[in-house]
Amino acid sequence: MMHISEFARQSGIRAQTLRRYHAQGLLVPEVDPHSGYRWYSSRQLHTARVIQSLRGAGCNVALIRAMLHPSDVPDLLGQLEAHALTLRSQATHQQALAITIEGFLQRGKDTTLPDIHEFWNSLWLTPADAHIRVAFVGLKGGVGRTTNAIYTATLLQALGRNVAVVDVSGHGDGALTWARQASQRDKPLPFPVYTLRQYPDIAEDVDVIFDSTPRGEDFTAAALLADHLVLCVDAGGMVQHTLQLELSLLQRLGVGCSGSAFGVLLTGAADPLTPLELPEELTAQEVWEWREEWAQLQQLVAELLQDLSARSLPVLGVIPHREVHMAAGFTCPQYLHDHHRVLGRFLGVDHLMPPHRSPSTWSP
Ligand SMILES: Nc1ncnc2c1ncn2[C@@H]1O[C@H](COP(=O)(O)OP(=O)(O)OP(=O)(O)O)[C@@H](O)[C@H]1O
Ligand SMILES: [Mg+2]
Missing domain, CATH: 3.40.50.300 (P-loop containing nucleotide triphosphate hydrolases)
Known part of the structure; x- marks a missing residue:
């Protein structure tokens, strides 16, 4: 069994993130009822790696949980499909962003620093179309x-x-x-x-x-x-x-x-x-x-x-x-x-x- 700091070192995941995974029920250590310390087993290193790779694939907590316990989730394929759609729409958004930035860069060499600031602000200050x-x-x-x-x-x-x-x-x-x-x-x-x-x-x-x-x-x-x-x-x-x-x-x-x-x-x-x-x-x-x-x-x-x-x-x-x-x-x-x-x-x-x-x- 490992204390959280040792587990953090071996897994390469920050202790703060491990505490979050615990609260989210993704990676649950044994908790000493007196000291409140978390204890992890070396088997959990594998789960930690799986969680990290799912996070890297942009999965949210619910989907990570589903992927960790696939037999409990009847509509896992549906959830994966929804995730693929989300990734697609994010990719479209990023592509649009890249095209906008490239368009700005094509304006040439005379672009000044204030121009760049104004352009950059306009990118993330752009209101979404719907009113909330x-x-x-x-x-x-x-x-x-x-x-x-x-x-x-x-x-x-x-x-x-x-x-x-x-x-x-x-x-x-x-x-x-x-x-x-x-x-x-x-x-x-x-x-x-x-x-x-x-x-x-x-x-x-x-x-x-x-x-x-x-x-x-x-x-x-x-x-x-x-x-x-x-x-x-x-x-x-x-x-x-x-x-x-x-x-x-x-x-x-x-x-x-x-x-x-x-x-x-x-x-x-x-x-x-x-x-x-x-x-x-x-x-x-x-x-x-x-x-x-x-x-x-x-x-x-x-x-x-x-x-x-x-x-x-x-x-x-x-x-x-x-x-x-x-x-x-x-x-x-x-x-x-x-x-x-x-x-x-x-x-x-x-x-x-x-x-x-x-x-x-x-x-x-
Ligand atoms: N994240 C937080 N951490 C600490 N204190 C908080 C936090 N969020 C709100 N509070 C405090 O909790 C109290 C209640 O918050 P708030 O007035 O926003 O709640 P409310 O649901 O609007 O209450 P009411 O029933 O009076 O409408 C306030 O004193 C506020 O400063
Ligand atoms: Mg109130």
């Missing part, structure tokens, strides 16, 4: 609807799109309050926030982000107006009962629980992807308790992911619980890797985002 209507919903309080709505608006705005947020309830701690507080702190949001009553006045070519509340009527209004629906689920809480209610409400509203327009976002979760950062000056007993709590939370997330997968519900991603979000309250962060990566992919704008984390290019 995305709603953040959930029947539980404090699951991150407002935070993720504001962060998504920030992302779309940074991509050069016209964005407006609609605070569906118009009262409480929603997006309108956020906008008001941001203005009072001399950091106004770079996009407008409206009430639902003002919705009909918003121009057609504007992306609209709906911030709803746990109330059934707000959930319903937002779900019916949006074409992208994000169900926010607090992965650290007791979610089963509410999830059942949410799914039956979505079913009654006729919102399909598969396909690209619907997904579950696990929010405020204990971060299963990064190592536990212990506060300084803890006693040995406190360290043990922290680790114990951490392992339990990770277990919760892993179980929830399995449950959602068994229900064939698309999981958009896990937004880790990070103190920075609490501290950032009511300001407008410029670049949020966790949120933007997950939500950009869901909204189909990730190809417009710069490939590397680069905060300076993200100033709204």
Whole structure:
């Protein structure tokens, strides 16, 4: 048996990635119940290589899982076919990009540096053709609807799109309050926030982000107006009962629980992807308790992911619980890797985002 660092060395996969594979149920080590340490067998090195090669082939987690356990998956060939189609459309997009860049290069030698910058910006600032209507919903309080709505608006705005947020309830701690507080702190949001009553006045070519509340009527209004629906689920809480209610409400509203327009976002979760950062000056007993709590939370997330997968519900991603979000309250962060990566992919704008984390290019 190997400790994660030794397994990382032998497999050539970073420990952080191995933790993610664990949370996703792809490569599950034995976990020491006391220390929380992960132990891997040498047999798992082969599985790790298979996972890496499937990732290299662009497979998503669901497909990798299916390929690892082919006998459990009746429609594996259908899934592979869908993947081939995705690869084809990506290839077409990349080919178009290459042709555009080559066209620019043919302009000749007098091209100046500002020209190059302008051209490059125009490439990834190009709006996708569709206008996005995305709603953040959930029947539980404090699951991150407002935070993720504001962060998504920030992302779309940074991509050069016209964005407006609609605070569906118009009262409480929603997006309108956020906008008001941001203005009072001399950091106004770079996009407008409206009430639902003002919705009909918003121009057609504007992306609209709906911030709803746990109330059934707000959930319903937002779900019916949006074409992208994000169900926010607090992965650290007791979610089963509410999830059942949410799914039956979505079913009654006729919102399909598969396909690209619907997904579950696990929010405020204990971060299963990064190592536990212990506060300084803890006693040995406190360290043990922290680790114990951490392992339990990770277990919760892993179980929830399995449950959602068994229900064939698309999981958009896990937004880790990070103190920075609490501290950032009511300001407008410029670049949020966790949120933007997950939500950009869901909204189909990730190809417009710069490939590397680069905060300076993200100033709204
Ligand atoms: N990823 C995160 N990590 C840590 N704290 C977070 C995260 N996301 C949101 N929060 C915090 O959780 C609290 C609830 O978030 P938020 O207001 O976005 O949820 P909500 O679902 O809109 O709540 P409400 O039921 O009031 O509408 C806020 O204090 C927010 O700062
Ligand atoms: Mg809210």
